[in-house]
Amino acid sequence: MSKGITSRKENYSQWYNDIVIKADLAENSGVRGSMVIKPYGYAIWEKIKEQLDKMFKETGHVNAYFPLFIPKSYFTKEASHVDGFAKECAIVTHYRLKTNQNGEIVVDENAKLEEELIVRPTSETIIWSTYKKWIHSYRDLPILINQWANVVRWEMRTRLFLRTSEFLWQEGHTAHATAEEAIAETKQMLNVYAEFAEKWMAMPVIKGSKSESERFAGALDTISIEAMMQDGKALQAGTSHFLGQNFAKAFDVKFTSKEGKEEFVWASSWGVSTRLMGALIMAHSDDKGLVLPPKLAPVKVVIVPIYKNEQQLEIIRKKVSEITDRLKDKNISFKFDDRTTYRPGHKFAEYELKGVPVRLAIGQRDIDNGTIELARRDTLEKKIYDIAGIEVVIENLLNDIQDNIYRKALKFRNENTYKVDTYEEFKDIIKNKGGFVMAHWDGTPETEAKIQEETKATIRNIPFDAPEEDGKCIITGKPSKRRVLFAKAY
């Protein structure tokens, strides 16, 4: 433990909060349920955005921007959609303040909107009301649009990154001529999310379909990626929805097919949010602070000088500039922390806390010997290397750290995933061990609800790669063809 971080064992939830606060990622604001994303946290989010945006563009998508406010009447056009979101939305009712007789600033009742505006909790309705104007013929399809935006879902109990009233996200909204195409898009984007989670966040995920009761409000099918956190709980890290023709019907969006027939358009939508920051933190970090996969670290290498006086520091600066020139050539981001206001020990703790993957320390004696001390954040191992060629060592090490973090998370997940055939065992594991439980389920919402009520575990998804096998529901004993993934979840 350093800088007063609670250990995971002692209090997992407090540990998480300590890391968010002490690694300078985010904090609560004076606005109920809204967070401030601090520069270091935002720099990680920028890395996430940059890579996802690249992957979206590589798969043919373009960005656009739609209004923040949604007229109430749009919102109510898709029945299950409004049911799903009506309870948690911020509503704009007025457009002016005024000074009253007592000199107080109050809402001007003369500036009441005729129709209330909902602050978008998601943009299907505003976007499909727009697509109606854009889509007439099969030549106008497909539309492959993504939006980076803020959304608001009123939350009573909030947690930094994991559940906040306002959060940042991307939402893809696509329109297609056929169901097959829309379904293929839905799957493609889940694969993009899974690839990003595994290769960039170093976080293994399980792809699968949500059960009916966990579907997005307005979707025919929701598929998700689910990751395991270090307390054994699941975190839904991304969802992709096949919306069928629901929104096209609600907004009367039709196209003329090649054959000259009028048909409703097919749709998908998909999104990931700043929640990924929470997943990233909880998947890898330890009791010393954040552990970042190098690919998402804003600074990959920090260099700390060890010196007795300004003269030594000057010599070190020169040597370091040779090293950083070579890091620049290799496009490896770095920071040389030559602040004189803090001692090396303080700096070491700070960068451990912030999860910088590689730390170099260099003093007069190192320079004399032509060596440098390197510490890797994931294992906390220290080793002495020659300064000559250190950039190659670092380049390889960064790949190694990326892989190691992934392997560690995968090993943890495997060790905490259980195949279970009785409800007794199920309850015991959920209650006493935590983790993922693969069990047979009869496919009914009733059984699902009963399990949730009694154990707080929910069906995370029905994994695509679960093998077909004959089994019996752990509750009702009815036949089941494949195991589904149960866990407690964030």
Place this chain on the structure above:
Amino acid sequence: MSKGITSRKENYSQWYNDIVIKADLAENSGVRGSMVIKPYGYAIWEKIKEQLDKMFKETGHVNAYFPLFIPKSYFTKEASHVDGFAKECAIVTHYRLKTNQNGEIVVDENAKLEEELIVRPTSETIIWSTYKKWIHSYRDLPILINQWANVVRWEMRTRLFLRTSEFLWQEGHTAHATAEEAIAETKQMLNVYAEFAEKWMAMPVIKGSKSESERFAGALDTISIEAMMQDGKALQAGTSHFLGQNFAKAFDVKFTSKEGKEEFVWASSWGVSTRLMGALIMAHSDDKGLVLPPKLAPVKVVIVPIYKNEQQLEIIRKKVSEITDRLKDKNISFKFDDRTTYRPGHKFAEYELKGVPVRLAIGQRDIDNGTIELARRDTLEKKIYDIAGIEVVIENLLNDIQDNIYRKALKFRNENTYKVDTYEEFKDIIKNKGGFVMAHWDGTPETEAKIQEETKATIRNIPFDAPEEDGKCIITGKPSKRRVLFAKAY
């Protein structure tokens, strides 16, 4: 004229609107005063963002994110600030909808907020309430933060990009130990904006101070860049504010100086918005459509095949792939438009409308001759070149187009800028010619108001580079030391 664009001469305002709509940049939404930024318009905005973000980071700034909602009480802490923004804000009063007895979806009166939330029109108040927690000592300073965000200012009369209720922007908010540092920051960022406007948007700008009556609500000094549009009107393209200690005092943000004294913190803020899109369009475009400076064009080169049959198209495709490989090597973005659903003439008009800087057309005969036809969008000139080395021609031409567009805009501004010494002449120019008028002013808000009332011209700014000279106010005859810039403005 093409595709039914109104000419500038006929109706400048309609011409602007036609370009925005027909070049697929943006459109009005069903939400009062809010626009939809379409993919092509958003791609240009992404180029703008990318370059500005780079320049902000090069000058030591980092990004962060603060809440969308601002409690009313924060808003009212800085008196002139609330005066400036109270009349144009969206107010959230409730957080839930419900279904009433008639089955209608209505606002749930039981979910009324105790304190109303203002949708941010700008973020000084929420940010300074946060800085209070971050700033204690001189070691915590400076804070150099920028935010990319959406903001809302309720507008009664809106125009796409130029004035919309919701718009996208960046807002820098910096905190400093001394007034000098904050003033230097304010100037530095105006210089960044000016450099961006001139080198990237190819739009000459005049830097100067706003008069007192045009200052940002809460600032001690506002400085701006002003550009001339093709109708002779001015458009304020960016502002930077020296906020003094106003917000620090309103939110009680103090720091302990090196000398151990407690002092209030000094501040700057600065911003540019999607309004720049309007400036970009109006500065350069012509009666055929958008004209884009190459540096901000999402696609720099479009290649249109001219073919009689699929066999010819196949031969052209092969030749084009040689050319595009060489464009890729030079990092020049391109699009090969081999759609068979449209004829070349249609494509030519479309890319003229969309302002693609360079258009190549290639047919069987060109391939036989080893040549290709190149048209540049800015001058509409066409010329035949050898295919060999065409990528070098294009590379040079793109620089040339960028320069040419800038020179053209500068020439236009020079030709439409007048030094005026009498009010008669002033009125005549403002009424009959339009353009910028440099005239002496006695420095009083009364004179400024009189001129605005009688001519609709306002003081755009007091240019930094206006030479000192003895003169007399055109209205009152009182002495003046330098001319100020008057114009009608967007």
